[in-house]
Amino acid sequence: MRRRLAALLMVPALALTATACGGDDDKKSEAEKTGSSSSPKAPEAPKPVDSAAPMPKVGGAEGKKATIDVPKGDPSGKFVVHTLTKGDGAEVKKGDLVSMNYTGKLWKGGKDLGSSYDQGGAQLVTAGSDAAIAAFSKALVGQKEGSRVLVVAPPSAAWGDQGNPQAGVSGTDTLVFALDVGKITPKMAKGTQADIPSDLPQIKADKEEPATISIPKNDPPKKLVDKVLIEGKGAEIKSGQRVTMQYSGAAWKINEGKPKAALFDSSWKTGQPFTTAIGQGQVIEGWDKGIVGKHVGDRVLLVIPPDQAYGKENKGKELPADSTLVFVVDILSAA
Numbered sequence: 001m002r003r004r005l006a007a008l009l010m011v012p013a014l015a016l017t018a019t020a021c022g023g024d025d026d027k028k029s030e031a032e033k034t035g036s037s038s039s040p041k042a043p044e045a046p047k048p049v050d051s052a053a054p055m056p057k058v059g060g061a062e063g064k065k066a067t068i069d070v071p072k073g074d075p076s077g078k079f080v081v082h083t084l085t086k087g088d089g090a091e092v093k094k095g096d097l098v099s100m101n102y103t104g105k106l107w108k109g110g111k112d113l114g115s116s117y118d119q120g121g122a123q124l125v126t127a128g129s130d131a132a133i134a135a136f137s138k139a140l141v142g143q144k145e146g147s148r149v150l151v152v153a154p155p156s157a158a159w160g161d162q163g164n165p166q167a168g169v170s171g172t173d174t175l176v177f178a179l180d181v182g183k184i185t186p187k188m189a190k191g192t193q194a195d196i197p198s199d200l201p202q203i204k205a206d207k208e209e210p211a212t213i214s215i216p217k218n219d220p221p222k223k224l225v226d227k228v229l230i231e232g233k234g235a236e237i238k239s240g241q242r243v244t245m246q247y248s249g250a251a252w253k254i255n256e257g258k259p260k261a262a263l264f265d266s267s268w269k270t271g272q273p274f275t276t277a278i279g280q281g282q283v284i285e286g287w288d289k290g291i292v293g294k295h296v297g298d299r300v301l302l303v304i305p306p307d308q309a310y311g312k313e314n315k316g317k318e319l320p321a322d323s324t325l326v327f328v329v330d331i332l333s334a335a
Contacts, residue, residue, distance in 0.1 A: 045079055045134030045157040052076035052152070056107075058084055058178045062148050065117040066103040066178035075107050075174040080152035081139045087146020090184055094128030094141050097273070099182030099333070102136070107152070107174040113167060121335030122182050124244045124273060131272035133158050135177055143181045151177040187273070188246055189299035189330040191230040196301065201252075201261075203229060203301060203328045210266035211248040211328045217257035220324035225303035226290035232297015232331065239279025239292050241334045246273050252303070252324035261326070264318040273332055284309050286325065296334055302327040 054071040062085060092098050099122040104113030116123055125132050127140040135153035143149055153175045155161060161171040169175065187208050196202055199218055205211035237243055248266040255261035267274045276282050279292045286304030294300055304325040306312075314321040 045138055046154070048079045048081040048138060048157075050080070050082050052078040052080050055080070055082070056105075056150065056152065056176045058148070058150050060103075060178075062180060065115040066148075066180075068103060068105045068176055068178055070105060070107050070110050070176055075152060075154070077154055077174075078152070079134065079138075079154060079157040080150070082150040083143065084148045084150050084178075087144040087181060089145020089181075092127050092140050092143050092145070092181065092184060096127045096140075097124055097185045097187045097332070098127050098140050098145075099123070099185055100125050100136065100140065101180040101182065102177050104175060104177045106169065107176055111168060113169070113175065113177075120242050122333075124185060124275070124333055126272050129271040131270045135175060136179070139177075139179060140181060145181055145183055147181045149179040149181065151175075151179055153177065185332060187332070189230040189232060189297055191232075191297075191299075193229045193299065194227075196227070196229070200225065200227070200303065201250075201301065201326045205248070205299070205328050205330070208268070210263055210268045213248065213250045213255070213261040213263070213326055213328065214259050215250065215252055215255045215257070215261050215326060220252045220305070221303055222305055224286055224289055224305060224308055225301065226294070227301045228294065228298050229301055229328070230297070230299035230330075232295045232299075234296025234298075234331075235334065237278060237292055237294050237296070237331065237334050239288075241278060242275055243278045243291060243331060244273050244275040244333045245291075246330040246332065247327050249325060249327045251319050252326055254318070254320060254323075262318055264316075278334075284325075287327075287329075291329065291331065294331055296331055298331045300327075300329045300331065302329060 054073050057069040059067040101116045101122050103115040125136050129137045134157040135151050139149055139151045155171055158175050163169045163171040199216055202214040203211055246267050248263050250261035250263050279288045286308035290302045306322045309325045312321045
């Protein structure tokens, strides 16, 4: 069984997305290998309430891993989002991309679900998006940057009836989280895009939507191209970091000479950017080589020859065998 994309959009213990299933590491899906993102939607969550007895207690210094005490007795079954301390930053609106740290427990038995503070650092979540579980995405809407929030999430506000077997969460488990709301983050690279040589694909990516890629009527380069189109001001990307990116991708030959290439995928279609470990073989070689050494905030044009992509594998009508791949990648964060 191939692992699905949601298995990559996670810190080691906990997926942020609606599904989380395991499988064979040696049989990576197209989604994993390219960064393709076709995440299913989260279950429909109930409307959150501010309080419902009994309520867990949260302790510990803000900005660090929280402590959570789960009370005796059964949970209310309600989706609770309770602001413990209100930050003084901007208010998070639906659709904002927000950094967030969490600490989590199961209600029943008090099993520790881990904390982003010791599992890779802050995550980026699109507030209100159906691509991420409601316990995170819905809980962020209306909060202010710097807030700490208690969340009690019944299955319908997490992974639904399927649970999250990788984290030991069943389809009947209620979850408890302490969320520390970070900064609202740009969804795309900002700045003036550099000119692109005429023998390389031309990129238009000035809106929060899939990029327009125009591929010239000439043969693709035989070696990897990793041209920085917008220079970010963030830290250099190092091998082993978890990097969050927006991207759009197309195959060269079948789109050659067309003013607008048919994209085989784009992170913009899901409502949630793509996150993966970079430089570790979790994505195709051209991504690992092309992204390591770049910077947070960069926009990168990747032109990846077949031997650093899929070679002779036929991945379908929009991604045939021996395809040179073209990606425009905006690097949003790294941890």
